[in-house]
Amino acid sequence: MAADHHAERAEAETPNGDFRAVSVCAVYGTNASGKSNVIDAVGWMRRAVLSSFRHWDPSGGVPRRPFALRDDAAAHPSSFALDFILGGVHHQFGFSVNDDRVTEEWLYYYPEGRQRRLYERGADGVVTFGRWLTGRRKLIAELLRPNSLYLSVAAAQGHEQLGEVFRWFRSGLRLATDQDFAQRLDHTIRLCQADGDRQDSAPVMAMLRFADLGVSGLDIKE
Structure with missing residues (x-):
């Protein structure tokens, strides 16, 4: 989410108009400033949504890494929250966990800019439900384990409304890290390659021309 507006940036307005959604976010900073930790935290949150019900050991607690620089780190919960746009509507999802269980979880959405609770x-x-959440919500709550997220259980049970949120985490939230460098490099090379004989058809060339760097062509060698 961005608070400022840039006409040349790919962005979408939110219903209340206070923020704009951007499709890509890059994290910059000096060495050892915490960039990787930010990406790792978002990645862990994504994995928790996708895996907590199906793959976490039912009696094994929560496989988290507490914030190591805090005194008595294991005694403090880890909290995660994301704001995102789904179907043109601002959503907010978050949860807190300790080593044993989920201590909090919430999902809100903001049609017309007004907060509405789906569940807490x-x-x-x-689990307390808002009247805007439909479906077999109480049955899903009965299947809930202390160390699984309600959102994960709902998706596994085929809940249509919450399944859309789950699918956003699965397909709409993507992270670029060192672990997938080879795949990203291959994709970048494809973006650099022209279609047929037209050098200007390469997507990367279009970006370089937009940046006005004076680049007239590119060549890729092993």
């Missing part, structure tokens, strides 16, 4: 999960494990 408290420290006691009780």
Whole structure:
């Protein structure tokens, strides 16, 4: 989400108009400033949504890494929250976990800029539903484990409304890290290659011309 507006940037307005959604975010900073930790945290949140119900050991607690620089780190929960646009509507999802269980979980959306609760999960494990959440919500709550997310259970049970949010985490949230460098390099090379004999048809060339760097062509060698 971005608070400022740039006409040349790929962005979309949110319903209330206060923020704009951007499709790509890059993290810059000096060495050892925490860039990788930010990416790792978002990646761990994504994996928790996709895997907590199906793959986490039912009696094995939560496979998290507490913030190491905090005193008595294991005694403090780890919290994650994301704002995103789904179907043109601003959504907010988040949760907190300790080594044993999920201590909080919430999902809100903002049609017409007004917050509406889909569900909230408290420290006691009780899930409270908003009237805008439809479907077999209580049945899903009965299947909930202390160390699984409600969103993960709902997707596994085929809940249509929450399944859309789950699919956003699966397909709409993508991270570029060192682990997938080879695949990203191959994709970049394809973007650099022209279609047929037209050098100007390469997507990367179009970007370089837009940046006005004076580049007239490119060549790729092993």
